[in-house]
Amino acid sequence: xxxxxxxxxxxxxxxxxxxxxxxxxxxxxxxxxxxxxxxxxxxxxxxxxxxxxxxxxxxxxxxxxxxxxxxxxxxxxxxxxxxxxxxxxxxxxxxxxxxxxxxxxxxxxxxxxxxxxxxxxxxxxxxxxxxxxxxxxxxxxxxxxxxxxxxxxxxxxxxxxxxxxxxxxxxxxxxxxx
Numbered sequence: 001x002x003x004x005x006x007x008x009x010x011x012x013x014x015x016x017x018x019x020x021x022x023x024x025x026x027x028x029x030x031x032x033x034x035x036x037x038x039x040x041x042x043x044x045x046x047x048x049x050x051x052x053x054x055x056x057x058x059x060x061x062x063x064x065x066x067x068x069x070x071x072x073x074x075x076x077x078x079x080x081x082x083x084x085x086x087x088x089x090x091x092x093x094x095x096x097x098x099x100x101x102x103x104x105x106x107x108x109x110x111x112x113x114x115x116x117x118x119x120x121x122x123x124x125x126x127x128x129x130x131x132x133x134x135x136x137x138x139x140x141x142x143x144x145x146x147x148x149x150x151x152x153x154x155x156x157x158x159x160x161x162x163x164x165x166x167x168x169x170x171x172x173x174x175x176x177x178x
Contacts, residue, residue: 007031007033008031009032010033010061010063011063012028012033012035012036012063013038013060013063014037014067015037015039015057015064015066015096016068016096017043017048018067020067021037021039022046024095025037025048036057037049037051038051038053038056038057039068054077054082055082058086058090061086061090063091064093065094066093066097067095067096069096070099075100076100076102078100078101079102083106083109083115084109086115087116088113088114088115089116090116091117092117092118093119094120094121098122098125098126099124101124103123103124106118107130107133107136110139111136118140119140120140121142121143159175162174
């Protein structure tokens with residue numbers, strides 16, 4: 001018997017439609033989801049509706065998937081107001097950075113039933129995980145392993161090799177650490 005994924009047919013908002021966000025969007029399309037997004041800029045080459053604020057996106061979706069980077073503008077962008085806009089049946093999935101979400105507010109909203117659930121691959125104070133998450137049955141936690149694939153390890157090794165070649169050839173590094 002085929003069991004249809006819970007996300008099938010849902011309205012899914014992606015925060016951060018970069019390389020990873022686009023990959024997530026393509027997979028959600030295969031599940032017949034209605035995809036929309038918020039990003040720093042509207043992307044004219046994508047078919048998905050754009051929302052200029054995360055709050056507006058949350059108001060119009062069932063699931064929020066966080067794929068953006070962490071900076072001063074995105075820290076705690078998922079706050080209580082956004083969670084309440086997502087609603088009692090709403091779900092937040094974070095594969096970006098832990099501090100995109102105000103975890104204290106997330107825990108309160110989950111405990112009070114103000115949102116439906118959360119799937120977290122990253123945490124605000126990683127590697128420490130707030131113990132309250134462990135007692136909640138509406139949360140799925142994973143150990144920041146979303147990147148861990150054979151292809152990603154091969155790409156890391158290739159990038160390392162190119163950086164070493166550049167270094168020993170006195171050329172600029174491909175990915176310098178400043």
